Amino acid sequence: MPELPEVEVVRLGLAPAVTDAVVTAVDVFDERALTRHDRTRGDFAARLVGRRMSEPQRRGKFLWVPLEPLVGRLAEGEWRPDAVLAHLGMTGQLLLREAWARPDDEPHVRMRIELRHPSLGELAVFFRDQRTFGSLALDELIATDAGDAVPGQVSHIARDPLDPLFDDRAFLSALTLKNSAIKRVLLDQGAISGVGNIYADEALWAARIHPEQPANTLSRAKAKLLLAEIRVVLAKALTEGGTSFDAQYVNVNGQAGYFAHSLNAYGRQGTPCPRCGAPIVRVSFMNRSSHFCPRDQRLR
DNA sequence: CCCCTCACCTGATCGC
DNA sequence: TGCGATCAGGTGAGGG
Numbered sequence: 001m002p003e004l005p006e007v008e009v010v011r012l013g014l015a016p017a018v019t020d021a022v023v024t025a026v027d028v029f030d031e032r033a034l035t036r037h038d039r040t041r042g043d044f045a046a047r048l049v050g051r052r053m054s055e056p057q058r059r060g061k062f063l064w065v066p067l068e069p070l071v072g073r074l075a076e077g078e079w080r081p082d083a084v085l086a087h088l089g090m091t092g093q094l095l096l097r098e099a100w101a102r103p104d105d106e107p108h109v110r111m112r113i114e115l116r117h118p119s120l121g122e123l124a125v126f127f128r129d130q131r132t133f134g135s136l137a138l139d140e141l142i143a144t145d146a147g148d149a150v151p152g153q154v155s156h157i158a159r160d161p162l163d164p165l166f167d168d169r170a171f172l173s174a175l176t177l178k179n180s181a182i183k184r185v186l187l188d189q190g191a192i193s194g195v196g197n198i199y200a201d202e203a204l205w206a207a208r209i210h211p212e213q214p215a216n217t218l219s220r221a222k223a224k225l226l227l228a229e230i231r232v233v234l235a236k237a238l239t240e241g242g243t244s245f246d247a248q249y250v251n252v253n254g255q256a257g258y259f260a261h262s263l264n265a266y267g268r269q270g271t272p273c274p275r276c277g278a279p280i281v282r283v284s285f286m287n288r289s290s291h292f293c294p295r296d297q298r299l300r
Numbered sequence: 301c302c303c304c305t306c307a308c309c310t311g312a313t314c315g316c
Numbered sequence: 317t318g319c320g321a322t323c324a325g326g327t328g329a330g331g332g
Binding site: 002006061087088089090091131133134189196197242243244245248249289 | 323326
């Protein structure tokens with residue numbers, strides 16, 4: 001599910017159920033669900049049980065749930081992480097379930113986290129993930145220069161374009177230094193986070209930019225237009241609940257999003273460009289695909 | 301430092 | 317019907 005709008009849909013769905021809830025049990029069915037967790041620092045389940053969660057946060061495609069500080073003296077060698085971090089990879093899902101729901105009644109449930117919520121009572125969060133590129137981890141929050149805090153594993157990525165503190169000027173000037181294809185830069189989470197293959201293609205289509213146009217050849221005006229279109233497409237996808245092609249992307253209640261109906265380029269090879277009518281083409285790019293209109297997204 | 305390729309997985313679909 | 321090739325929303329390690 002995993003670009004910014006889909007992850008934000010999950011965050012919004014998770015919030016009322018996990019905020020103020022206490023973790024009562026953790027069952028890990030597949031260790032690959034913990035590939036991002038550094039187990040030399042402590043066992044995931046043991047360190048998480050008993051902790052109270054606060055409101056879920058997100059940067060780009062990373063989601064995390066801060067944990068309320070523990071009181072009392074730190075035991076010798078004790079590690080007290082302050083967030084549960086999640087990345088959904090290609091097919092990860094976080095699903096709200098009744099406490100009695102059985103994990104083996106559905107495929108690919110890699111982990112179950114049981115919670116006690118002060119008003120909702122007992123409930124469970126299932127982490128499902130067909131391809132196992134997603135994972136959870138315990139992590140420490142690190143303060144940023146701007147005064148907010150992000151997990152250590154998130155500190156290397158840029159802010160996302162829906163973050164009020166995203167630095168437009170820094171992003172635009174970074175583009176002038178990069179000789180890479182603009183689409184490659186959009187997918188580089190260190191330059192701008194939250195954009196993946198779908199929304200990169202959609203934003204480039206909207207801004208009429210060829211995906212392989214070198215970033216440093218874009219005019220300032222064109223680059224600003226692209227950034228604006230990125231924000232438009234991400235925000236619109238969010239209001240429509242994200243993009244679902246199949247059952248892989250669903251919200252915390254298992255429901256699909258509607259944005260697939262609004263796609264102009266992604267996955268639409270052979271169909272007329274909604275703007276000019278020329279057939280959309282699909283080309284291989286970076287071990288995946290780019291979709292664009294060959295008539296009004298010309299390489300210059 | 302910058303840029304790029306590849307490995308990591310499972311499952312659906314398509315062509316022969 | 318079977319089977320191999322190809323493809324799918326992502327990330328990060330490591331090589332040049």
